[in-house]
Amino acid sequence: MANIRVFADSVSDLPQEWVRRYGITIVPLYIIFGEQSFRDGIDITTDDIYRRVDESGVLPRTAAPSPNDFVEAFRAATEGGDQVLYISMSARVSSTYQNAIIAMEELPEGLVTVIDSTHLSASYAMLVIMAARMLEQGDSLAETVSAIEERKARVEIDILIDRLDYLHKGGRVSSIQSMIGSMLQIRPVLGIKNGLIISTRKYRGKTQKALENVMKNVVDNMGSLDLKLVVIAQTVAEKSADYIRTYLLEHTDVQEIIVIEGGCTICSHTGPNTVAISYLKK
Template sequence: MHVHGPWPHSGLHQDRRPNSDRGPDRHRRRVPGRRQHPAPGRARTRIDHCCVHLGRGVARHGGRFWLLRRGGLRNRDRGHRAVGPQTAGGAFLPSQGASPRDRPTARRTSSVNNRSVAIVTDSTSDLPSQLARTRSITIVPLTLHFEGLSLLDGVDIRPSEFYRKLPNATTHPTTSQPAPGQFAEKYSELLANHDEVVSVHISEKLSGTYASAVQGAELTDAKRVHVVDSQLVSMSLGLLTLAASELAAKGASADAVVERISAMRDQVQTYFSVATLEFLRRGGRIGRASALLGSVLQVKPVLCIRDGLVTPLERVRTFDRALNRVIDLAREVDRGKGLCVVVGHADAEEDAERVARELEPVAETLMIQPLGPVVGAHAGPGVVGVGCYPADLLPLGIKTAASARARA
């Protein structure tokens, strides 16, 4: 009988239990219309307009049940309310003692928040905040010390505000990595809802952020938190982090994510040019690029990241030619199936858009993003560069420039 059907008329319930279970009155014949007395110790079984008999097959572990209008399900044989969870619609679910075959199976829904691996990076990845949220990437900000204030990168100060104030700054801005406790706090929050964490960070040779993240993992659970030195920065670090997020979203384990992105990082290329090397020199991040300082006023350098350090590639006469060379170098990375490309800039949006237009025909993934205040403090204004890798390694399917403007 359907539980939502019309209520039945009053009448006696025909007990169909085997005779051996019916007690001393099992030989008595029930006469229609005649009042029958129950056997000793047994309650009268009757249906009226307040209940519907659901049948003996409703639950294998609780006897037969009645659906009462006001009382829910009641065990007719035992005289107490049924034990076990009920759904919002009132349907009875078997108790915990039921066999797995009898228990209803809950449908598993795919949710980014329920992934077994969480992805973390730092603010030098320069990922747009909206894109990071969409891809469930947690960003731990570095600190910018600027004009007497300590500001969280991308939180307390945005790129557009920083580059507007930089020309009039009385002192050169400095930066510092997050404390281990900041990483430990984030890791603890994520481990409450994830099995493991993969944390991908700026090159250890350019910042103390990686070492701080390792200490944070040790304060939390070093076996469940995997910290990766990307040997990259900015656009390229953002690309590698997006690749890690893509792998985690597809269900890869933490070990598989670490192994895959560690193999990819040597194929992620970074090419850029700066209007001046002065900011790299001041910040102490110039590495072997110091060989170019003697001619900085006459030439524009084309730089790259090699072995985790800023390294000079070439020198050209004008900034326009330097950008052309950056475009050519990026195209050489293509292996015939397109590129995953991020174009970054420090207050040079028009130049960045020009580079993006040139690379769009070969780009499987293409984004334009401003360099954040921490990276901009060391690279200086006017920087334009690309981070890219062959799309056949791991396509990301992202093509947007609007998200980058939103971050600014």
């Protein structure tokens, strides 16, 4: 029986310990400043991005891996006799998924399976980890694909944005919205619905107060949540991530909490001091 290798892209923000633990292959997106292109997490770090943005006032562009990038990555596995399960970032915000489909069709039929996670960062990482664990415990490829397809609609994510300037520079809020929001200390909470990033709530006041409101919302809905696994993501927001982790341990019966660091692609859009919590609904 062929070994099944799990692939993901760099938007999953999986920490190296999990990549090594489950033998996951990460296909990097590209971070583009002017004429310079860098592979996410390989040629550039989040600190590099923050420094460049502070110096220039301009956000980088991000680009999907090319079909050829995927062909080379997939072929390295399939030529060794393995099958590939590639779980992609949301197809509705990037051409990454479509480029992987093109690559899949260039390889012999049945060697590569591609799934659209419909998610990003913490919620995406959760699905990748679930798939890797299912395969490790002996579930078949078909069983694993079926489970991920069913669960992806039940995965939720709350993304608390601390600063509006990155959303403004990225064209997601207007100059007036950014100015007023900053003056009034408005902190939006974003979510993902059917693969698209949406605004779900807004809190006014200091970051700590907004965090408390986010966690109160989680606890208030605890009866509808599956708390076997929770994933927390942060971009230079270690204190906020630690607060969420401690709050969950004190107020819920969560079994496992994984804390990850938002990578270059995510931080290019949300900026520093962003924190997210992802969980599975029953």
